[in-house]
Amino acid sequence: MPAARESLLDAAYLALRRRSWSAVRMVDVAAVAGVSRQTLYNEFGSKDGLARALVRREADGYLAGAERVLAGPADPRERLLALAEWTASAARANPLVRAMLTGCWSERLPSPTLSAVPSTSAVPAQRRADGPLPSPSDFVALVRDRAVAAIAGPGAVKGDVGELTRSCELAVRLSLSCVTAPPAEGGVAELMRFTWPRQAR
Known part of the structure; x- marks a missing residue:
């Protein structure tokens, strides 16, 4: 029932954008998705299950977006700058992505245990x-490793990518700092152009 599941997750996300998670009712999510409440419970088990599924979907969506920008045709430095921009824009647009990246879950959001x-x-x-x-x-580790794989290519030897790994981790950490404290002007990539480690240029 993948289509119904996606419709239910879309409805839950829409409800979350309008009100706090504590005020989101399962019956309303089911009605917006056009399915029965029983279908909702069959798919997710509970409201907590729905919250975990929603968080998992948004996490997967963020990581898929990171892979898309890293697969771009630009040189390695431009790919990492695009990754930083993607991270900042995804966090601005999606409160769940922001909470996952920063660990700061507001009272408006579900706060599922990470374990x-x-x-x-x-x-x-x-x-x-x-x-x-x-x-x-x-x-940090997931995106760093994706960045290293995208830039180094399939034939890279692990011992040869140490410096690249450090540069990619720095790029990810800098982009996350821009999520919590956005740059005043010029955007994330412009800020990173001036703080980039010399060996990554």
């Missing part, structure tokens, strides 16, 4: 959502 929860769901996507969710430090 895995017991899952009895027969739905594979829900079993995955019930697994561990990424922490801010997990995102």
Whole structure:
């Protein structure tokens, strides 16, 4: 039931944009998605299950966007600058992405535990959502490793990418700092052009 699941997640996200998570009602989410409340419970198990699935989907969406910008045709430095811009814009546009990247969950948002929860769901996507969710430090490692793989290419030897790994981690950490304290003018990439480590130029 992937289509119904996506519709329900879309409806939950829309509801979250309009009101705090504590005020979001399962019956309203089901109605907006055009399915029964029982279908909602069959898919997610509970409101907490829905919250975990929503957070997992937004995390996956952020990481997929990071991979898209890293696959661009630009030189390595421009790819990392595009990654920084993507991170800042995704966090501005999506309060769940911002909370996941910073670890700052406001009272308006669901605040699922990052550790895995017991899952009895027969739905594979829900079993995955019930697994561990990424922490801010997990995102640093996940995005850094994607950046290294995209820039170094498939034939790179691990020992040869140490400096690249450090540069990619610095780029990710700088972009995350711009999520919590946006630059006054010029954008994230413009700021990073002046703070870039010499070896990455």
